[in-house]
Amino acid sequence: MSTDTDGEFDFGGSAIERKRLYGKVFLGLCVSAAMVGIVALIALLADVIYESWGWLTWEFLTYPPSQVADHFVPENYGDLDTGPAGMYPAIVGSIYLIVLTAIFTLFLGVGAAIYLEEYAPDTRLTRFIEANITNLAGVPSIVYGLLGLAMFVRALQTGASLIAGALTLTLLILPIVIVSSQESLRAVPDSMRQASYGTGATKWQTIRNVVLPEAVPGIMTGIILSLSRAIGETAPILMVGAAVSMFTPPDLTSPTGAFSAMPMMIFEWASQPDAAFQHIAAAGIVVLLTILLLMNAAAVLIRNKYDRRA
Amino acid sequence: MSDETSDRRTGLRSTLASVGSERGRFAIGNLLSTNTETTGMTANSGSEAAETTAAERTTDVGADSGAEMSAADRPLGSPQVDNAIIESRDLDVFYGDTQALQGINMDIPEKQVTALIGPSGCGKSTFLRSINRMNDLIDVARVEGELHFHGKNIYDEDVDPVALRRKIGMVFQKPNPFPKSIFDNVAYGLRVQGKDDDIEEQVYTALERAALLDEVEDQLDESGLDLSGGQQQRLCIARAIATDPEVILMDEPASALDPVATSKIEDLVEELAQEYTVAIVTHNMQQAARISDKTAVFLTGGNLVEFDDTNRIFENPESDRVEDYITGKFG
Ligand SMILES: Nc1ncnc2c1ncn2[C@@H]1O[C@H](COP(=O)(O)OP(=O)(O)O)[C@@H](O)[C@H]1O
Numbered sequence: 277m278s279t280d281t282d283g284e285f286d287f288g289g290s291a292i293e294r295k296r297l298y299g300k301v302f303l304g305l306c307v308s309a310a311m312v313g314i315v316a317l318i319a320l321l322a323d324v325i326y327e328s329w330g331w332l333t334w335e336f337l338t339y340p341p342s343q344v345a346d347h348f349v350p351e352n353y354g355d356l357d358t359g360p361a362g363m364y365p366a367i368v369g370s371i372y373l374i375v376l377t378a379i380f381t382l383f384l385g386v387g388a389a390i391y392l393e394e395y396a397p398d399t400r401l402t403r404f405i406e407a408n409i410t411n412l413a414g415v416p417s418i419v420y421g422l423l424g425l426a427m428f429v430r431a432l433q434t435g436a437s438l439i440a441g442a443l444t445l446t447l448l449i450l451p452i453v454i455v456s457s458q459e460s461l462r463a464v465p466d467s468m469r470q471a472s473y474g475t476g477a478t479k480w481q482t483i484r485n486v487v488l489p490e491a492v493p494g495i496m497t498g499i500i501l502s503l504s505r506a507i508g509e510t511a512p513i514l515m516v517g518a519a520v521s522m523f524t525p526p527d528l529t530s531p532t533g534a535f536s537a538m539p540m541m542i543f544e545w546a547s548q549p550d551a552a553f554q555h556i557a558a559a560g561i562v563v564l565l566t567i568l569l570l571m572n573a574a575a576v577l578i579r580n581k582y583d584r585r586a
Numbered sequence: 587m588s589d590e591t592s593d594r595r596t597g598l599r600s601t602l603a604s605v606g607s608e609r610g611r612f613a614i615g616n617l618l619s620t621n622t623e624t625t626g627m628t629a630n631s632g633s634e635a636a637e638t639t640a641a642e643r644t645t646d647v648g649a650d651s652g653a654e655m656s657a658a659d660r661p662l663g664s665p666q667v668d669n670a671i672i673e674s675r676d677l678d679v680f681y682g683d684t685q686a687l688q689g690i691n692m693d694i695p696e697k698q699v700t701a702l703i704g705p706s707g708c709g710k711s712t713f714l715r716s717i718n719r720m721n722d723l724i725d726v727a728r729v730e731g732e733l734h735f736h737g738k739n740i741y742d743e744d745v746d747p748v749a750l751r752r753k754i755g756m757v758f759q760k761p762n763p764f765p766k767s768i769f770d771n772v773a774y775g776l777r778v779q780g781k782d783d784d785i786e787e788q789v790y791t792a793l794e795r796a797a798l799l800d801e802v803e804d805q806l807d808e809s810g811l812d813l814s815g816g817q818q819q820r821l822c823i824a825r826a827i828a829t830d831p832e833v834i835l836m837d838e839p840a841s842a843l844d845p846v847a848t849s850k851i852e853d854l855v856e857e858l859a860q861e862y863t864v865a866i867v868t869h870n871m872q873q874a875a876r877i878s879d880k881t882a883v884f885l886t887g888g889n890l891v892e893f894d895d896t897n898r899i900f901e902n903p904e905s906d907r908v909e910d911y912i913t914g915k916f917g
């Protein structure tokens with residue numbers, strides 16, 4: 277059908293070509309916007325993996341660090357009296373840090389979310405608190421580092437310890453965990469709560485048996501994603517005084533001891549003048565990114581496994 | 587025929603109230619007679635429990651039944667019954683500043699079906715929720731006046747709504763099974779109420795009474811959400827009766843279902859009235875006429891206009907507006 281038919285209905289005629297062109301241009305812009313991010317990420321990853329090639333060995337994961345770049349070179353491993361060098365204490369430090377942070381956030385974050393969502397009356401004060409939790413999620417991490425330094429290291433006398441680091445990271449991710457847990461709780465349909473109350477369940481029984489099981493996948497996903505952000509944070513643990521040259525992993529039985537962590541170690545190596553350390557830092561980054569990706573994959577798996585609606 | 591059921595019932599209930607109840611039942615009688623035999627059989631397992639509650643009940647009812655009804659808000663018809671288990675007296679419900687129920691005065695007779703009908707938004711669900719204090723869950727809702735259950739005002743300070751809901755179960759408009767197995771759905775109330783001895787037997791009994799057992803016997807471990815809408819609703823009924831409450835409130839339980847599923851629910855409601863007091867909201871007039879003994883007609887603005895035997899309401903209502911509503915002139 278074309279414009280020269282006498283029908284009253286205009287099927288678009290020449291204008292349609294122009295509209296289609298606009299459509300294509302817009303689509304192109306959107307695709308390239310998406311591409312910029314993806315290409316940059318791939319380039320970064322490729323560069324880091326290339327830099328670390330040959331430096332990332334099993335020994336790198338299982339030995340303490342060294343001041344001398346040569347100790348990291350796999351060809352030299354055999355000649356060293358001190359043994360190979362690696363980032364073992366920092367890896368263990370980061371894992372301990374994350375485990376402790378996970379425990380603290382689980383109780384504080386989920387507890388706060390349950391209170392705000394299920395118990396708190398809808399008053400101006402509650403809304404004020406909720407608005408401020410959202411604001412806190414945007415505070416730069418170095419500010420949390422300063423807070424941790426003042427509150428835990430100084431006031432509570434924890435020293436530059438694992439526990440101070442974990443508490444600081446907890447503060448950092450708590451707002452995000454609270455908000456995402458609240459969203460998961462809110463997504464549980466009210467009809468479920470009513471069904472439970474209707475059969476004579478108490479409030480706590482309803483929350484424990486109906487609301488939480490429904491919300492847990494969402495809550496877990498939120499916590500894991502927040503933890504994967506926390507594990508890469510350098511500023512807060514720098515502020516509370518994570519050590520750079522720890523030769524033994526931190527001792528969980530005395531959580532007030534000194535500790536090192538991966539981002540701290542990488543930061544230290546990257547600021548060394550010796551060019552060889554750039555490769556060592558790259559190897560550290562690959563280890564960190566692998567852990568991050570594994571955590572994110574776990575979050576996705578949990579979400580897919582429990583999301584019936586999907 | 588129905589003799590064995592009525593024998594058992596008169597045995598259980600020693601109050602005069604039972605006489606009224608029998609009369610109410612037989613007025614509608616013919617429809618029911620086919621069903622009673624089967625119920626008689628399935629119901630026997632529950633009779634022991636019923637006996638104890640009936641005994642407790644006698645004293646309460648005797649002492650307080652027939653609370654005064656104020657003349658001002660008294661609806662047309664006969665809103666006061668002899669064998670009342672629930673008595674609503676000048677009950678007002680507000681949502682914030684708007685009043686959803688205006689001085690409701692009516693009784694709900696024991697072990698009969700009471701239908702609540704009326705156009706949308708007239709407060710039927712609100713009234714139903716005020717019977718087991720589900721309105722407590724709505725922040726803005728506020729209740730004034732009294733509602734007696736066994737002669738005790740449930741809005742008194744010393745009444746625990748959780749304990750009340752264990753006596754007055756509820757089935758909702760949209761089937762709302764938990765995302766758990768069929769078994770766990772029915773067992774839920776038993777578990778939260780700590781009645782979990784012989785849980786398996788109780789679950790089977792409830793499913794049987796809800797006319798669902800035959801259909802799901804082989805899939806008790808599968809999710810309740812995998813059932814059809816009608817089966818889900820019967821699952822919710824099973825969940826509500828598993829803990830053996832005295833009253834079952836149903837808010838348009840069949841409105842989301844197809845005709846076949848609907849008629850199954852209707853049959854079930856009639857059978858349940860052998861054991862339980864049922865209050866059912868419906869805006870399906872034929873349904874109300876078919877299954878209920880008493881009918882309350884609410885009209886716009888949260889007013890209860892007329893309450894009477896279902897036969898009277900449908901054959902010869904006092905109010906012209908009720909007649910118009912029932913004959914479909916509005917609503
Ligand atoms: N949760 C609520 N909050 C505020 N108003 C409500 C709420 N539930 C019901 N209402 C109002 O109360 C009136 C009665 O509603 P409802 O009891 O649901 O009527 P029905 O069940 O007869 O259709 C309606 O005007 C409705 O808008």
Ligand SMILES: [Mg+2]
Nearest residue numbers: 710711712837
């Ligand atoms: Mg309703």
